[in-house]
Amino acid sequence: MTGALSKAYFFLIGLFLAAPMIVVAGVSVNAKQTLAFPPKGFSVSWYGEIFLNPEWRNALFASLTLAVLSAALAVAIALPLAWFLWRRIAPWANIFQLLGIAPFTLPPVITALGLLTFWATTGFYGQPWTAVVSHAIFFVTLPLVTLSLGFTAIDRSLVEAAATMGADDRTIFRTVVLPLILPYIVSGYAFAFVLSLNEYIVAYMTVGFTMETLPIKIFNALRYGYTPTMASVTILFVATAAIIFSLVARFGDLPKLLGAMSSDDT
């Protein structure tokens, strides 16, 4: 009885999560440029449109470049910080941990507006690289959290053994710490990458008038009416996110990354 009840509950939640995507997927295969569901006719040309139409292709390219670079910068900021907090006892340095978590915790409009006023004041407003820095700061929380988790999972006796054998900090980091922390670096990067790909408000407020990322392009297109390309881009986004997170789950321990104990304990 309760088993059936919980199955029904999971089905309804699953339906709720999937419903908009089912409709959008339906819309994306319309034969003509209409927004109809159930779709009238069948065509995958709207998926080709993403790559063939120069406007959509440029937006796709801009989004990918932004996500690749900003996620890398976010990891570059988070890794030394997480390492320092794990290696040293310096209570005041925790303030930087807090600063790293704040941009993601506060309402995004606030971070976006702060960066907008900053870039406008310093005169760099609209330059493409400002979006990379802005996204890296906005998403630094994600690699910071996964890396902090990864460092606490390291067995300190391994490091101690290496130190007793005469290895210095640099050697220990390269030969012991880095291989252990690598899965967390990858998943932190993956989280930051996917979120940067999808991010709208920070990108819009920093480079919205000079460059179009995919979410900005979708929003601008929305204001001039619908095209099925928006639907196909949406499905592309969902699929990309699902594939990347599945890969993280395949090569790492996703439940553990999200706070569960490791699979050996359960």
Place this chain on the structure above:
Amino acid sequence: MRREAPQKLSDYGPLFFPAMMLIVFFVVPFATMIAVSFFQRQQGGFYVPAFEFANYERFLSLFFANVLGFSLMLAVTVAICCIVLAVPFTYLLTRMKRKVQIVWLVALLSVLSLSEVIIGFAWSTLFSRTAGITNLLVMAGIMSEAKALLPSFGAVLTGMVYQAFPYTVLVLYPALVRLDPTLTEAARTLGASPIKAFFTVVIPALRNTITATLIMVFIFALGSYLLPQLLGRPQHWTLSVLITDQAIYQSNMPFAAAMAVFLVLVTLGLVALTVLAGRKGEAA
């Protein structure tokens, strides 16, 4: 190697780059925004340094009282809906096989990572007249003709719950997955039904977690900047939407900044208040 305090100046080396980046590109922009909130607006979207409270005085109007009231009410409603849906869901999820959990977690993360533009677009399609669910109801013969379900408050609420639900589950997940399973087992042994055990054992054990999650989801919902605009009418606009509107379309940066500072203060104030209330509740 034990953790040790930094001994030499060079021990601080690794901290230099992250600290510099966070200070220059987060603390300084935040301070710039606060400074701009006191600046004077000029015609044509520019502003000049000044120190005046004019931007803040504009809050003291009925219009802003209404917007603020609506924003808070909407965020609280979204948070409560999400908690009610997510607590039983997450509890059941953590009791499932690890493989099944992973599938659900991947799905939740994928939805969570969607931008508000995409969520807004997807729901406006689902609620639209031409491509909406009402078409299915017409086909099934339940409704006579398709109609648009937006813009409406219900559409805004649905979109925001959709956006915040995966976040709620992922915030609750660590606490629930670590919940001692013997607690419910004991209740079951003593004859409680699974549902009764859930309400009398699991929920009370998680009281603090649920309160903390409620605050986090509330702040998350307060930050929604597009959904009220895409799915609702102008009276459904929240503070976040107005900030974006003033900054981008009205080019009134000082006023937008003042509202943003105000939003930070309201957020922090409510968090402090809730934490305080929680402490008192525990002491009593």
